[in-house]
Amino acid sequence: MNNDCIFSSLLYLGNTGILNNLLTCKCASLINTKYLWKLLCERNYKSEYDKFNNKSYYDVYKLCTQLTILINKLTLKYTPYELYTIKELYYSQKSLMHLPNEICNLVNLQMLILSNNELVDIPIKICNLTNLQELYLDNNKLNSIPNEINQLTNLKILDLYNNKLTSVPMELSQMKNLKELNLENNNIKWIPTGLLKIKKFYI
Numbered sequence: 001m002n003n004d005c006i007f008s009s010l011l012y013l014g015n016t017g018i019l020n021n022l023l024t025c026k027c028a029s030l031i032n033t034k035y036l037w038k039l040l041c042e043r044n045y046k047s048e049y050d051k052f053n054n055k056s057y058y059d060v061y062k063l064c065t066q067l068t069i070l071i072n073k074l075t076l077k078y079t080p081y082e083l084y085t086i087k088e089l090y091y092s093q094k095s096l097m098h099l100p101n102e103i104c105n106l107v108n109l110q111m112l113i114l115s116n117n118e119l120v121d122i123p124i125k126i127c128n129l130t131n132l133q134e135l136y137l138d139n140n141k142l143n144s145i146p147n148e149i150n151q152l153t154n155l156k157i158l159d160l161y162n163n164k165l166t167s168v169p170m171e172l173s174q175m176k177n178l179k180e181l182n183l184e185n186n187n188i189k190w191i192p193t194g195l196l197k198i199k200k201f202y203i
Helices: 003-012 016-023 026-031 034-043 057-074 080-085 101-105 124-128 147-151 170-174 193-197
Strands: 088-090 111-113 134-136 157-159 180-182 200-202
Touching: 057 080, 057 101, 101 124, 124 147, 147 170, 170 193
Parallel strands: 088 111, 111 134, 134 157, 157 180, 180 200
Antiparallel strands: none
């Protein structure tokens, strides 16, 4: 039985729980067929489709798939469209060690609070969230910040209090809209002099 038939059978039976489990595992690579994408849009995401302006069925399914994976990984109580449109996401005290790459689909986010987790790194794809204005990563276990952080051109507040940082990227000093930066309670030996110009700078 080919992949289309397998997934079509699951959809016909309405077994979306199994489908969602498949989407979150390595089997996700099996779903890249236009037929399946169209079928899923018609059956699973039809109520969402009209909300995504100027997007094709294919694009809506692709986006909804990524959002569904993120919803499952973080156990969020949102529909794909609700998650896509939110401007603030609070996800603190969840023992999160790794932020899923699918977070990059939340392009409307303005505030992301990931305080008091177990994060050891931040994916480069977070830098796709160019509308982000406030990012709270305090009380985690971060040992580095991606150099691409300066792509968050609208970022105003960055809280890195109480992590395991020993250095910060030079690119931080290029962020012209950054008004508040907290680096307290880390092990930073040297900081770029450009950071001293930030209005509220704590170290």
